[in-house]
Amino acid sequence: MTNSIREIPISEAYLLIGTNTTENHPVIGSMLKREVIHKKKKLVVIDPRRIEMSRYADVYLQIKPGTNVAILNGLAHVILKENLHDAEYVKTRCEGFDDYRKVVEKYTPEHVASICGIEDPSLIVKAARILANAKPMALYYCMGITQFKSGVNGVKSCANFQMLLGNLGVAGGGVNPLRGQNNVQGACDMGALNAVYPAYQPVGNEDNKNKFKNAWKVAFDLSMKPGLTIVESLNAAIAGDLKALYVFGENPVMSDPNQHHVIEALEKLDFLVVQDIVMTETARYADVVLPGCAFLEKEGTVSNTERRVQLMHKVVKPWGESRDDWWILTQIANRMGVDWNYQSAEDIFEEIRTVTPSYAGITYERVEKELIQWPCPTEGHPGTQFLHKDKFSRGLGLMTAIEYTPPAEEVDPEYPVILTTGRVLEHFHTGTMSRNSRILDETVPEGYVELHPNEASNYNISDGEIVSVSTRRGSIRIKARVTERPKPNVAFIPFHFAEAAANKLTIDALDPTCKIPEFKVCACKIEKVNA
Amino acid sequence: MDTIQLTFDGKEVTGKKGQTILEVARDNGIDIPYLCYHPRISKTGACRICLVRVNDTALKPSCTEPAANGMKIDTEDEEIRELRRSILGMLLAEGDHNCLYCEWNGECELQRLCHRYDVPEPTGEFPKREREVDTVSSNGLRRNENRCILCGRCVKACSEIQMNSVWEFTGRGSATTLTSDMFDRIGDSSCVKCGTCVQLCPTGALSFQTVLGRGQSWELQKESSICIYCGVGCKIDFYTNKEGVLVKAMGNEQGPNEGHLCVKGRFGFDFVQSDKRLTKPLIKKNGKFEEAEWDEALGLVASKLSEIKSATGPDSIMAFSSAKCTNEENYLMQKFMRAVIGTNNVDHCARL
Amino acid sequence: MKPEKISKTIEKYGNDREHLMLILRDLEVQSGKNVLDVQTLRSVAEQMNMPQGAVAGFVGFYTMFKTEPRARFVIRVCKSGPCHVMGSTNVFDVIQKHLGIGIGEGTKDGLFFLEKCECLGVCSVAPAMMINYDIHGNLTPKRIVSILNSYKKKKPTLKEDCGKEVDGKACVINDPKQMKRLIADVGVVDPLKIESYMARGGYEALKKSLKMEPAQIVQTVKDSGLRGRGGAGFPAGVKWTFVTKGPHQKYVVCNADEGEPGTFKDRILMEENPHLLLEGMAVCGYAIDASLGYIYIRGEYRRSIERLQRAIDQARQKGILGKNIFGSKFNFDVLIKEGGGAYVCGEETSLINSMEGKRGYPRFKPPFPGGAGFNGLPSNVNNVETLMSVPMIIGKGADWYKAVGPQNCSGTKLYCLSGKLNRTGLVELPMGSTLKEIINVYGKGMAKGKKFKFAQVGGSAGGILGKDLMDLPLDIDSPMKKGVTLGSGVVLVCDEGTCAVDFLMQILSFFEHESCGQCVPCRVGTAQLHALVKKIAERRGTEQDIDALVEKATVMKKASFCALGQSPIMPITTMLKYFRKEFVAHCNPKHKCPQCDKSLARYYSGRGH
Incomplete structure (x- = not known):
């Protein structure tokens, strides 16, 4: 989230798109409901399903799955046509507006309504006016924006829309993805991604490579070639290029698309290690299964959807002979010839701080007492409630002209x-x-x-x-x-x-x-x- | 912000304009007892326990009375003590408050106040109304309205925090009762089992199905953690008993959730202590898993990974890290892949 | 009930929660069995987009509604003070004998269902009962039977079809010695015709007002010394100044929830001169810059509702309500809200909650209604009699108005006479008339030559006056000094045949029944008081129980949320002041008291007592 959960009461209106908030993020869902029901804040909901939030919406747009880009362009079309956008903001803080404007021009309410399967195009006009006339307006989205072939375009369209209305970099505004897992934010921050080191430092960058080589005291040169993503790796396994897989608390057999394909890939591997708390559908295909600790058995930090770093404490004793995941990894690493000497999760966190600039100012002691959201570069820094305050990280906010593209698979007489x-x-x-x-x-x-x-x-x-x-x-x-x-x-x-x-x-x-x-x-x- | 000065029992304190007397008192660590008030919900003013004396004359409910500059507050005197004792006595007489049978024994706010004000046991001379006892309809919540003091916290918890408005008062006067939805049992209602009403209930009228038979309140240990489910990051106080068994989860007010939880945070923790948990490393031999010692399993993983790394190169190895694991563990996993294996083949389920 | 039928009804009144009372009342009548079944209520909640609990809570609060099937006709027999004194237990006897049903029971043919209820506002013709929405007074065994028989052929409607005896004019005492100001036109003006009202100078005060500055009007009302006639006696003009100024919507709210047992003055005023109320409200609206007025009338007062609605329609047609009234810039309209059987809704903040379609719980103050009332907007709440006094004050001036009555409580007062008098009904006298004068002159003395025992002045929440207070001026301030109150102007006179314990039992059962239940002292206290006095009436009590009555009521007085819980102390202490001996006598198990016996047998038996 660019902004914070505690800013929900500051917003005057909300656009929920592709988020079934009351079921998937119920606590935030209740907070939104409170503002809308008790304080009569405005609400526009866009979702293919008549989810609970749609009941409280001033306008509910029931779109066909996969048409987010079209509907967002359509809303922008109305706003531009009626001159309701924040021209000053767009002029001083953004670039790419002209190209954006040109693309959006085509997305008339009637055109968008036919793409999205909305019967009444005037609803799009109504929604656009509501969203443009309330400030600050916060946009919330979830996997209903991202889990598409056009996922990145959906996210960019959200950013475009909020820049157009001048709602980025202000309290109570923002583009706010609701993270689906308790530490998906942290896992990304920590560089558990194929192309970046911690704090999103690209692996393809020479300086970064050297920085981490030194910090980690590695004898060989770190690879600069971006690695495989999960779905790509499964394809690589089927192709015979990937031989070993270490699965750490995930369950791709259930969570990944096209299950047959996943199983085929796992069966093809030479060696599969699964580290989990129970015998998952994935673990059945493993050569070695390692029992890890469950969350209440371990200490460590997690970062929530609003970039807030919080500490988990050990509540119960580990079950059976299950072990901390970091201990298991350390043991394997040391058996492979390195000398890691972590005694606690906090030891690791101290190392994280040295290579992760956005976490540098965060300590266990601080998060016990304070509400800290990264970036927090120094121990004296209070953390960051919302991003892009006076300028964007890249300087000017980039508005990207995006065309709607249909999903990969459309209905046909056989699969209607x-x-x-x-x-x-x-x-x-x-x-x-x-x-x-x-x-x-x-x-x-x-x-x-x-x-x-x-x-x-x-x-x-x-x-x-x-x-x-x-x-x-x-x-x-x-x-x-x-x-x-x-x-x-x-x-x-x-x-x-x-x-x-x-x-x-x-x-x-x-x-x-x-x-x-x-x-x-x-x-x-x-x-x-x-x- | 405008500040105001007032005295509580002779002590000068500072408050903010717009606060009630009780809010100023709480901010300044001054103890005024109450039952219907709760900081997370709107004011009710119904229990009348928090009456204080203002400017040596009027008795005012401190939870609703605005604090004003120069006010002189007495939080307790003989008359107020007597009133509180009488009101508490009325509550005891109205319901069936037998702590011996109550799962909230030791944590009950009514019990604590009755001790504090030395409220005598009710004589039983006044007729009681039979109210609903429903311990079966919901697998999450238990309800014994004979312990209910009709303070309305649950009604407001549901209509102001969870925003579902399942609970409501019905009936009137001494025949007032709670209902969920349209005179339904809680298990048959639209309750989503967030448990916020139970968390706010000052007595044992509402309770969790998980607590009974798992130790008494004063034996429980509390430790906070962060919810394992979605990305909101709710802070939760987990309670364990003497045997180390998880008993209940209560929303922590310091977290982003401000004390609120959903059904998963509230009840989704027993997988941690489920029989389905893995207890030992397993190694597949001839297509079947066999239990192994850690040393053997760790050695096997290390040697196999080393073997594959040298045979087909670091890029033939991949790791799926986890959004369910901590920052430290994710950090270590990517470091392991990059610095030990030598590949950027690490990813996790951010996209799934 | 079919969802389409429900949606049609909702459409008729509007989809907002504030219309819930009227929607449910209409649906209950449509049910033909006087029932709002759970299925219907679920459908209402769904269609009105309300939480189901909110509808359940609403239905459960207002005693006129029931979720269990009753019958085509619900007989509600009043058991409040005046009716009780005049023999409501006999009414139950006759009905039981004739129909074979006790309280909470219905006849097998589905025609009748018997309930007891509190004051119906026709106390001068007590005992009374209401069948669906028709009120019948002067009930004798013969009349009861003939009335019941007449229903066998009737169809239930939402309209009132009352007997002549309860007609407003019939309930006014015809005595030239009165000082008729408010009731000057009662029986003269045709309440069904606006022309008749205007011919008598109606709406001239409004015309005059519109030429004045609003502040001038407020000042005139202040100068007149008019004090609220609902019971609390707060200066009306001062109250008007509490309404927050500014461009936002403001409301005039008329409190016509006349529920204090023994009071029937507002009903007569509304039935007989409805335009006077509209005029008073319009003047008030102009003075406080409100463009909308609401009259909250108790649901039992069908005739008032009908006549006021007709008056509103006529005034709208004549352009006296609506936009640019009399060519001025002033816009004003009046809407009616109904009650559902809850005494506590006479408390102004409960009334506002009820208007919003909520349970009639009082709200804590501040904020006062003048700052945040109906729908959170500034609202000025005045009683019917208060608002109806306004036109004459404007028309004839403050000095004229305050020439009558004591200095601090100027004007006339409507006294509601009931009980064991030779003549009962409404009289208008200068504020501060004495009990002696009221009884002897206007009541024509005690009925059947019996001796005076006590009078209850001010209703159930008022005090007991013995012989020693015969000369007490019944204005707003003097009674307070003696520990009693004028309240709404009830004078219920009891003779030597009235048992003090039995009488107090009716009062305390009334309070338990009418407590909203929100605050602890009142909810539990009213129940305990009732239990204690019942114990004494059953001759199981002790002297400690008598003391406990005072102790409990004292706690309630100090700690209760609103005036309801603070009230029982007055009837208890004043009753004990005179008749403690009688209470002590009842503590002897051998003591004989046929009156207590009869009340116990009648009111505490049956399925739904």
Whole structure:
């Protein structure tokens, strides 16, 4: 998030796009609801499903999955046409406006409505006016923006939109991605990415290479070639180029698109190590399984969606012979010829501070008492509540002209229904944790496919009936839930359930820049099982 | 901001304009007892426990009365003590407050105040209304309204923090009761089990299904951590019993969540102590996993990785790091891949 | 009920929460069984986009609504003070005998359901009952039976069809010695015709006001010395100045939730001269810069509601309500809100909550309604009698108005006479008339030659006056000095046949029934007081129980949230001042008291007592 959770009360309006906030980030969802319901703040919700937040919205735009860029361009079109944008901000703080303007010109409400499947184009005009007339306005998004072949474009469109309205670099505004995992922010910050060192320092840069070589006292030259992303690595395994894989608390068999393909890749490997807390669907394919500690058994820091670094404490004793993940890694590394001598998580954190400028001012002692959000370059620095205050990190904010591109797989007579995936309130990701928590599992014990009554009647399906959902990649049997939540011709499946794994169906098309898979849209067909 | 000066029991303190007497008192560490007030919800003014004397004359509820410059407050005198004792006595008589059977024994705010004001045991002369006891309909929440003092914190927790408005008062006067939705049982209602009502309940009227039989409140140990689920980073106080078993999770007010939690943060922790946990390293031999000692497993991983590295090069090895692991562990994993294996093949599920 | 039927009803009143009362009342009538079943309520919540709990909480608060099926006709028999004294237990007896049902029970044919209720506002013709929305007074066994029989062929409606005996004019004492100001036109003006009102000089004061500066009007009202007639006696003009000035919307709210047992003055005024209220509200609206007025009328007062609505419609047609009234820049309109059977809604902040479609809980003050009232906007709340006094003050001047009555409580007062008198009804007298004069002159003395025992002045929340206070001026300040209150002007006279314990039991059961339940001292205290006095009435009590009544009521007086919980102390202490001996006598298990026996047998039996 460019901005902070505690700024929610400062905002005058909210644009939620591709985030089912009350289920996936319930605590923030409640905070947003409070402002909208009790303080009558304005709300525009854009989502293919009639999610809870849509009930409180001044305008709800039910778009076809994969049309985010179009709708954002459409809103910008109205704002520019009616001269509602922050011209001063755009002039002094941004560049690329002319090209942007030119592209946006084509996106008339009528044109956008036809791309997005919105019946009434005037809703787009209404939404645009609401968003432009309330300041500051905060934009929140989640995987409903990013998990597309055009994910990067979706994110850039969000940034364009907020720059256009002058809502970046102000309290209560911002482009605010809601991070789906408790430390996905930190994992990125720490350089657990194929192309960057900690603090997003590119591996392809000579200075960075030398800096880390020295800091880590490495004998050989560090590689400057960006590594593989997860989905790429699976392809490499199938191609025979990747021989060994070390999986650390992840469950790609469940979480990655196109499950058959993932399993094929894992089976092809020479050596697979899985380090986890339970026997996951992925661990079954491993050569060695190492029991790691669960979160309540360890100490360490995590960074939340608003870049706030917080300390986790050891609450319970490790289960069985499970060990801290850092201890296991240190042991393996030392057996491979290095001499790591960490005695605690804090020892590692002290090293992180020396190579991660944005974390340099953060200490365990400080985060125990203070609210600190990176960047925090020195111990005297209070941290940063919101980014891009007076200028953007690159200087001027770059407005990028972006055209709408359709998803990789569109519906056709054979696969006539759009399939989208996501989470439910009671479960999390692949269910490793939530499905092993009694109350959560009892509450929602099984998966389902949400079908609009139109589909239900087209395929003669009744609520609660087991149906077959198939795509070009696979087929599952799953209980139908007939509801007006999804847009007609859109089916939704939560992906937590191994018995009815949504990712047997999803497509592994990737965004060309960031390689994110297009989980949120593919073509499927629904069939009655007991016809 | 405008400041105001006032005295509490003769002590000069500074407050902010617009604060109530109770808010000034709390900011200055002055103890005024209360039951319906809670800093996270709007003011109610219903329990009347927090009455104080203002300027030597009027008794005012400190939770709703605006503090004013030059006010003289007495937080307690004989008359106020007597009133508090009487009101607490009324509450004891109204419900069925048997601490012996109550899972909130030791943590109950009513119990604490009754001790403090030496409230006599109710005589039982006044008829009690049978109220709802529902310990079965929800797998998360228990409800025993005979312990309810109708302070309204749960109603406001649900309508002002969770924003679901499941709880509401119905009936009137001495027949007032709580209802969830349209006279439904809590388990049949639209409750999403965030548990905020339980966290704010000053008595044992609302409670969690997880606490019973897992030790008494004063035996529990508290330690904070950060929720393992989504990216909000809710700070949670986890309670464990003498055996080290996790008992309950309470939202910590210092975190970004300001004390609020969702159903996952509240109830999604027992996987940590589930039978499904791995207890020992496993090595697959002839297609079957066999338990191994750490030394053997670690040695095997190190030697296999070294072997593959020298055979097909560092780029033939990949690691999936984890957004569920700490900064330290992620840092170490990328360092391991880059500095020990010699590849940038490290990624995690940020995109998934 | 079918969702379409529900949505049509919602459409009729509007989708906002503030219309919930009218929507539910209409749906209940439509049900034909006087019921709002859970399915209907769920549908209402969904269609109005309200939390289900909010609807459940609302229905549970207002006693006129029920979620269990009742019958085509609900018989509500009043058991408040005046009716009780005049024999409401007998009414239950007759109904039980005739229909075979006790309280909370219905006849097998689905025609009748019996409930007890609190004051219906027709106390001069007590005992009374209401069947659906029709009120019947002067109930004798014969009349009860013939009334019940007449319902067998009727269809339930939302309209009132009351007997003549409860008609406003009929409830005014016809005595030339009165000083008629407020009721000067009662029986003269045709309440159904605006022309009739205007022919008598109606709306001239409004015309005059519009030529004055608003501040001038406020000053005139201040100068007149007019004090609130709802019970608290706060200077009206001063209250008007509390309304926050500025460009925002402001409201005039008329408190017509006349619920104090024994009070019926506002009902008569509204029924007989509705335009006078509209005129008073419009003048107030002009003075405080409010363009909208609301009249919150208790749901039992169907005739007031109907006549006021007709008056509003006529005034709108004549352009007296609406935009640019009398060619000025002043815009003003009036809307009606209804109550649902809750005495506490007479408290101005409870009333505002109720207007908003919420449970009638009082709000803490500050903020006062003048700063944040209806929908959070500045609202000036005045009683009917207060607002109706305004036109004459403007028309005839402050000096004229205050020429009558004591210096600090000027003007006339409407006294509501009920109980064991030869003549009961409404009289208008200079403020500060004495009990002696009221009883002897206007009540024509004690009925049936019996001896005076005590009078309850001010309603259930008022005090007991014995012979020693016969000469006390019944104005606003003098009674306070003697530990009693004028309140809304109730004078309920009881003779030697009235049992003090039984009488207090009715008062304390009233308070338990009407407590909103929000604050602890009142919620628990009213229940405990009722339990204590019942124990004494059952002759199981002790002298400690008598003392406990005072102790509990003292705690309530000091600690309760609003006036309701602060009130029981007055009837208790004043009653004990005179009749403690009688209470002590009741502590003897062998003591005989047929009155207590009858009340205990009648009011505390049946399924829904």
